[in-house]
Amino acid sequence: MAQAAGAGAQAQGDSQESWSGVAPEAARRLLVAAVEAFAERGFHATTTRDIAGRAGMSPAALYIHYRTKEELLYQISRVGHERSVRLLSEAASGPGGNADRLAAAVRAFVRWHAEHHTTARVVQYELAALGEEHYAEIIGLRRRSEELVRDLLAAGAEAGEFEVADARGTALAVLSLCVDVARWFTPGGRRTPEEIGAFYADLVLRMVGARPS
Amino acid sequence: MAQAAGAGAQAQGDSQESWSGVAPEAARRLLVAAVEAFAERGFHATTTRDIAGRAGMSPAALYIHYRTKEELLYQISRVGHERSVRLLSEAASGPGGNADRLAAAVRAFVRWHAEHHTTARVVQYELAALGEEHYAEIIGLRRRSEELVRDLLAAGAEAGEFEVADARGTALAVLSLCVDVARWFTPGGRRTPEEIGAFYADLVLRMVGARPS
Numbered sequence: 001m002a003q004a005a006g007a008g009a010q011a012q013g014d015s016q017e018s019w020s021g022v023a024p025e026a027a028r029r030l031l032v033a034a035v036e037a038f039a040e041r042g043f044h045a046t047t048t049r050d051i052a053g054r055a056g057m058s059p060a061a062l063y064i065h066y067r068t069k070e071e072l073l074y075q076i077s078r079v080g081h082e083r084s085v086r087l088l089s090e091a092a093s094g095p096g097g098n099a100d101r102l103a104a105a106v107r108a109f110v111r112w113h114a115e116h117h118t119t120a121r122v123v124q125y126e127l128a129a130l131g132e133e134h135y136a137e138i139i140g141l142r143r144r145s146e147e148l149v150r151d152l153l154a155a156g157a158e159a160g161e162f163e164v165a166d167a168r169g170t171a172l173a174v175l176s177l178c179v180d181v182a183r184w185f186t187p188g189g190r191r192t193p194e195e196i197g198a199f200y201a202d203l204v205l206r207m208v209g210a211r212p213s
Numbered sequence: 214m215a216q217a218a219g220a221g222a223q224a225q226g227d228s229q230e231s232w233s234g235v236a237p238e239a240a241r242r243l244l245v246a247a248v249e250a251f252a253e254r255g256f257h258a259t260t261t262r263d264i265a266g267r268a269g270m271s272p273a274a275l276y277i278h279y280r281t282k283e284e285l286l287y288q289i290s291r292v293g294h295e296r297s298v299r300l301l302s303e304a305a306s307g308p309g310g311n312a313d314r315l316a317a318a319v320r321a322f323v324r325w326h327a328e329h330h331t332t333a334r335v336v337q338y339e340l341a342a343l344g345e346e347h348y349a350e351i352i353g354l355r356r357r358s359e360e361l362v363r364d365l366l367a368a369g370a371e372a373g374e375f376e377v378a379d380a381r382g383t384a385l386a387v388l389s390l391c392v393d394v395a396r397w398f399t400p401g402g403r404r405t406p407e408e409i410g411a412f413y414a415d416l417v418l419r420m421v422g423a424r425p426s
Binding site: 041042043044045121124125166169170172173176177179180181183184191199200203206207208209 | 254255256257258334337338379382383385386389390392393394396397404409412413416419420421422
């Protein structure tokens with residue numbers, strides 16, 4: 001399928017920004033290769049040999065950096081989820097009122113899931129393949145993301161800016177709407193990641209009944 | 214992981230309703246087994262031998278009903294997408310005004326994605342593994358689902374019931390919000406499929422600026 005074939009190239013486009021904090025360069029190259037392989041074939045159909053091959057390395061060289069295939073998935077998942085927490089937390093403490101902050105959070109979160117849709121799909125759809133301890137750590141990061149949005153909704157409701165009956169359920173729906181962009185987004189489509197982000201920010205402000213404060 | 218282990222049992226719970234139109238019983242049993250296997254391990258990591266074994270059949274018996282593993286994925290995908298079109302089209306021609314119809318569509322679509330979340334994940338996340346002709350057919354069904362929601366939004370906007378600037382983008386967002394329920398839903402959670410459906414219908418009516426007609 002053309003779709004699957006395109007996923008690799010896209011992951012490569014992703015790589016420079018997503019993994020810039022990962023050192024040395026060989027470890028970073030392996031993460032990029034793992035994202036490509038997991039996105040194209042799924043975690044269980046991918047071998048460490050496939051990943052090493054894509055990175056132009058030997059399986060032995062891979063084991064210097066990652067003990068197992070699960071360790072690679074964990075690193076991808078951790079970096080992706082930490083990025084989510086950072087984006088949301090920056091927006092939640094940004095300038096303006098709660099509506100401005102919520103709109104900024106949605107714009108940033110959508111933009112990340114569109115621009116890095118290949119990475120985001122691995123991050124969001126392969127969670128069940130994580131080992132127990134790693135899974136628990138990632139679930140903690142997901143809770144943190146949900147709390148950031150929930151607190152923002154609660155603050156807006158308390159200030160009379162939003163009308164939100166169930167802050168927890170609404171926060172989950174807001175994040176869910178943004179995450180699913182990674183499933184359907186294709187580069188070169190009708191709208192850019194920025195345009196989708198701006199459009200979704202408007203939809204979300206309506207969802208929370210935002211009124212000028 | 215407990216999550217992955219639970220997926221099989223859940224698919225089994227799904228099976229009776231989802232595949233009731235599939236005959237003979239052996240073909241139905243193989244579809245249920247394929248959903249379980251694809252959900253747990255992904256399409257590419259699953260063999261026809263795995264699927265036959267889960268269904269308590271020999272690989273030779275599988276080939277009487279399905280020529281390839283892709284044929285099984287196609288049948289799962291087709292049944293799932295035809296169900297979506299039917300649910301949306303029934304809601305879109307149901308009683309009441311456009312707001313009632315949109316709310317009914319969201320309730321039915323969310324409920325299906327929650328109750329059949331294992332099937333829905335396979336239907337939504339393994340599209341890229343379909344062969345070219347099958348992929349084109351499924352894309353046609355997806356377009357039909359989008360059109361049904363878009364036409365409903367346009368009708369509501371024209372009647373002055375909704376305030377929608379971009380019916381196409383909004384329709385995509387509405388469906389996207391509902392589809393993503395399949396990713397995060399877990400049975401026995403805080404809310405039932407019906408409760409999530411009712412809550413999401415309210416959020417969507419806000420998104421489209423619904424006013425009493």
